[in-house]
Amino acid sequence: MQREAGELLEFRDVNTHYGDLHVLKNVNYAIGRGEIVALLGGNACGKSTTMKTIMGVVRPTTGSVLFDGAAIERLPTAERVRRGIAPVLEARRLFPRMTVLENLEMGAYTRKRGADLAADLDRVYELFPRVKERRTQLAGTLSGGEQQMVAIGRALMAHPRLICMDEPSMGLSPLYVEQVFDIIQQINRQGTTIFMVEQNAAMALSIAHRAYVLQTGQVVLSGGAAELRENPAIREAYLGELQVAPTA
Amino acid sequence: MTTADVYLQQCINGLSLGAMYALLALGFTLVYGILELINFAHFNVFMVGSFVGLGTLSLFGVVPGAASLSGFMLAAVLLGTLLVTMVTSGALGVAIERIALRPLRDVRGPAAMITTIGVSYVLFNLVLLVLGADSKNFPTPLPSVSFAIGGAVLRLREILIWAVSLVLMGLLTWFVQFTRMGRAMRATAQDPEAARMMGVEVDRVIIMAFFLGSALAGAGGLMFGLYYNFTSYIIGFTAGLRAFTAAVLGGIGNVPGAMLGGLIIGLVEAMGGQLISASWADVIIFSILVLVLVFRPSGLLGRVAPNKS
Ligand SMILES: Nc1ncnc2c1ncn2[C@@H]1O[C@H](COP(=O)(O)OP(=O)(O)OP(=O)(O)O)[C@@H](O)[C@H]1O
Ligand SMILES: [Mg+2]
Numbered sequence: 001m002q003r004e005a006g007e008l009l010e011f012r013d014v015n016t017h018y019g020d021l022h023v024l025k026n027v028n029y030a031i032g033r034g035e036i037v038a039l040l041g042g043n044a045c046g047k048s049t050t051m052k053t054i055m056g057v058v059r060p061t062t063g064s065v066l067f068d069g070a071a072i073e074r075l076p077t078a079e080r081v082r083r084g085i086a087p088v089l090e091a092r093r094l095f096p097r098m099t100v101l102e103n104l105e106m107g108a109y110t111r112k113r114g115a116d117l118a119a120d121l122d123r124v125y126e127l128f129p130r131v132k133e134r135r136t137q138l139a140g141t142l143s144g145g146e147q148q149m150v151a152i153g154r155a156l157m158a159h160p161r162l163i164c165m166d167e168p169s170m171g172l173s174p175l176y177v178e179q180v181f182d183i184i185q186q187i188n189r190q191g192t193t194i195f196m197v198e199q200n201a202a203m204a205l206s207i208a209h210r211a212y213v214l215q216t217g218q219v220v221l222s223g224g225a226a227e228l229r230e231n232p233a234i235r236e237a238y239l240g241e242l243q244v245a246p247t248a
Numbered sequence: 249m250t251t252a253d254v255y256l257q258q259c260i261n262g263l264s265l266g267a268m269y270a271l272l273a274l275g276f277t278l279v280y281g282i283l284e285l286i287n288f289a290h291f292n293v294f295m296v297g298s299f300v301g302l303g304t305l306s307l308f309g310v311v312p313g314a315a316s317l318s319g320f321m322l323a324a325v326l327l328g329t330l331l332v333t334m335v336t337s338g339a340l341g342v343a344i345e346r347i348a349l350r351p352l353r354d355v356r357g358p359a360a361m362i363t364t365i366g367v368s369y370v371l372f373n374l375v376l377l378v379l380g381a382d383s384k385n386f387p388t389p390l391p392s393v394s395f396a397i398g399g400a401v402l403r404l405r406e407i408l409i410w411a412v413s414l415v416l417m418g419l420l421t422w423f424v425q426f427t428r429m430g431r432a433m434r435a436t437a438q439d440p441e442a443a444r445m446m447g448v449e450v451d452r453v454i455i456m457a458f459f460l461g462s463a464l465a466g467a468g469g470l471m472f473g474l475y476y477n478f479t480s481y482i483i484g485f486t487a488g489l490r491a492f493t494a495a496v497l498g499g500i501g502n503v504p505g506a507m508l509g510g511l512i513i514g515l516v517e518a519m520g521g522q523l524i525s526a527s528w529a530d531v532i533i534f535s536i537l538v539l540v541l542v543f544r545p546s547g548l549l550g551r552v553a554p555n556k557s
Contacts, residue, residue, distance in 0.1 A: 055445050081447035093442040095435045097551075106435050109428070110447035158447070 006069045008033045008162055008193050009054065009085075014063035014073075016049055023049045024060070025217040029195075031162070036184070036194040038204035038225070040238055041214035047197040048090050050214070051166045054195070055087050056080050067162070082110045086160035090167050090197075092151040096140025100131060100150050103139045107157030116159075124153035127183055145176035152183060156192075163187070165196040169203060181207050201238035205229050213238075253399030258518040260397075264406045264475060266514020267413035271468035272491030273498070273506035274420065275341075275461025281437040281501035282457045288364040289344050291488025292371035293462045297337040297469030298386075298479040299375060304332045305387055312385040316392070325389055330412065333470045334463035341462025342455050350451075368484070375481040383480035386473035409471050416467055417507055420460065424503060429456055437501065490517070490530075493537050499550020508548060512536075 009031040016024040023046045031037050041047050052058040053065060056077040065073040072080055086107065094103050104124060108117055125132035128149040134142060139150060148168060155163045168184065169177045177200065185207050188194050198204035205211060205225045213221035213234065221228065228234050249257070272294055279287045308325045310317070317325055348367050352360045394403045424430040429452075435443040436453045444450050472487065473479045494513040498505025513533055520532040540548065 057441060057445065076449070077444050078447040078449050081445070087445045089442055089445065093439055095438045095442065097438055098431070098434060102431060102434075106431060106443070106446045106448075109432065154446075 007031060007066070008035075008068060009195065010064075010066040011050075011053075012064045012066065014053060014060045014065060016046075016053055016058055017061050018058075023217050024053065026063070027214075027217070027219055029212060029219070031193060031195050033193055034188070034191065035210060036188050036196065036208045038201075038208035038211040039195065039197045039214060040199075040201050040204065040211055040234075041197075042237075045214045046217040047214060048166055051087065051090070051164045051195075051197060054080075054085060054164050078110060081158060084159070084161035086155040086158035086163050088148075088151050088155045088163060088165040088168055091170065092144075092147045094139035094142075094147055094150055094154070097138055099136055100139055100142070101135040103150055103154050104131075104135075104157050107154035108159075111157075111159065117157075120157050120159060124156055127156075127186065128153055144171050145173065145179075148172060148176065148180055149183075152180070152187075156187065160192060162193045162195060165194065167197055167199060169198065169200045177203060201234070205234075205239075249399045254522065255519070256398055257400040258522045259515070260400060260402055260406055262515035262518030263511065264409045264514070265517055266511035267409045268468050268471050268475070268510075269487070269491045269494045269513050270507045270510025271413055271416060271464045271471070272487060273495040273510045274417070274503065275465045276492050276495040277498075277500055277503060277506040278433075278457045278461040280495070281503075282433065282440075282454060283360075285349075285360050286364070286492070286500075287458075287461075288361070288488075289348075289367040289371065290341075290364075290461065290465055291484040291492075292368045292375075293337055293341055293344070293484075294465040294469045294472075294488060294491075295479075295481060295484035296340060296371055296375065297333055297462075297466030298473045298483060299379065299384075299469075300336045300466060301329055301333040301470030301473055302384060302386060302479055304329045305389065310387045310389045312387045314387055314389075317389045318391050322389060322391075326408070330467060330470060333466045337466025337469070338459040338463035341458040341465075344462075345455060345458040372481060372484065379481065381481065383478045386477045386479055388474075388477060390474070405475050409475060412467060412471060416464060420464070421503065423460070429453070433457060490533060493533055497537055497540055497547055499547030502547065502549045502551075505547055505549035 007030045009029065011027050011029040014024050014027045015022065027050070039047055039050060049058055053060055056075060060073050064071050067080070067083060067085060072083070095106060104121060108120065111117065130146060131149050131153055134146060139147065142150065152168070168180050172180065181203055184194060184196070196204060196208070205228055208225045210224055211222065211228050212219050221231070221233065275290045276287065279285055305325070308328060310325055344367050348363050349360055352363060390404045390408065394401050424433060432443065432448045433453050433456060435446065436448060436450055440450060472483060490513050491510065494509035495506045497512060498507070498509030516533055516536060517529045520529050524532070
């Protein structure tokens with residue numbers, strides 16, 4: 001069972017590089033159990049790199065990533081999934097020529113076959129009745145909103161303790177955006193911790209407990225969501241009150 | 249023989265060749281689907297497979313000139329030989345991946361493909377050195393039973409090739425469609441990074457692709473020997489090139505495409521040989537390939553654009 005003490009996920013002075021390109025610079029995050037934490041920031045500041053570092057697709061050059069108190073930065077991706085981290089990837093990344101059901105089954109790939117798999121499928125179908133209707137359809141033929149539902153459902157199938165979402169609202173119509181954020185909140189209330197990259201800062205801050213703001217690979221601001229909503233710099237840069245670039 | 253009988257006969261021959269090419273083409277397609285790598289070592293895994301089949305048959309006491317078997321003995325020997333040949337060839341494919349290709353996994357460009365050509369020549373020359381340049385007679389464990397269909401003759405060996413190919417292709421299709429590993433293979437082919445983040449150990453998927461492809465090539469090699477009654481160190485190139493053409497024709501990376509491509513190439517070879525001359529077979533085969541690729545660059549069953557990021 002999960003230990004209650006400590007954070008669920010921590011970054012300690014993490015640096016990452018792509019060749020010579022230094023992306024994350026001494027980044028620290030602490031995501032508590034049961035939280036929804038948003039990661040805000042402009043284009044190319046390292047948000048997706050953060051998610052890939054959690055999943056182990058990118059390895060930090062220095063620093064440490066802790067999950068449930070244990071260092072995971074050297075573990076292979078599959079082991080991280082087994083320990084309870086599941087991704088909702090940027091641009092959804094479903095397997096386009098597999099059926100919706102097969103995509104969901106891929107989410108449960110690291111889990112043993114058993115009765116609870118059926119229960120998890122039921123849970124996904126309950127959250128997304130639309131997904132149930134489409135379960136025999138090829139994922140590539142779904143609309144963007146439907147694909148996002150499958151992507152979230154696929155993450156749930158892993159029975160994760162932490163879901164890392166990379167821009168879940170990207171490319172969705174406002175109606176779907178509302179729905180997706182509702183669902184995220186619902187999943188969180190059922191006990192899953194959420195770490196979420198979002199460009200839609202207003203929406204993200206409306207459901208998140210806390211947020212970090214990343215700028216060119218550095219955490220420049222962090223705090224409670226309510227507090228950040230009132231922060232003038234945030235209002236300017238991310239909540240669309242003024243169309244100006246943030247000053248570094 | 250009437251003209252119709254001649255064509256019927258060539259149809260039978262073509263289907264047999266096609267079944268063999270299809271087995272071989274699947275190996276190209278499985279590996280390409282996952283690594284986007286054309287594995288030229290596959291040519292000679294097929295060749296080595298036919299020698300493994302020859303050796304295994306002789307272990308069972310089936311040597312050239314020995315009396316043919318029948319009934320249970322025949323089935324047991326064939327099945328045993330098929331299994332040993334497939335497992336050995338599969339292991340060879342996995343060894344090639346581990347030793348020669350995995351170190352190059354993250355190297356961009358044609359290095360890996362060129363390495364497979366090198367490995368192909370290593371196998372070729374090893375067999376030449378150890379077993380010599382003369383072609384080896386294959387035993388004929390099958391009784392010489394044949395059936396007359398009109399004026400055409402259907403021999404047991406053709407029925408054997410068809411049956412073995414059908415069963416193996418059926419098993420492969422089942423495996424890829426319905427097993428957990430098969431699903432992981434398809435997922436990896438469609439989006440390797442996403443598959444990895446679902447917890448798929450991509451190295452295992454790659455090993456599986458090499459094992460299955462090479463095992464099928466081994467089965468193809470055994471069928472070649474039983475069909476033509478000989479094997480030789482040079483058989484890999486002609487058959488391999490035609491099977492590779494079959495894979496491209498069907499849409500490389502596409503499993504049903506490789507089966508369809510194999511059958512078409514086999515039929516074209518047999519019919520073309522009949523209509524024009526056997527020495528024109530390759531010209532006809534490659535002309536068809538060029539035509540198909542001009543009008544359908546991704547092959548008959550291939551997708552128009554690969555969906556990768
Ligand atoms: N595989 C890679 N190889 C080289 N550079 C990369 C790679 N992935 C990302 N980068 C670079 O790293 C920087 C950060 O990329 P990242 O994807 O983390 O940004 P992001 O914050 O998610 O941006 P966006 O809002 O556009 O999604 C960018 O400059 C990007 O070009
Ligand atoms: Mg991004």
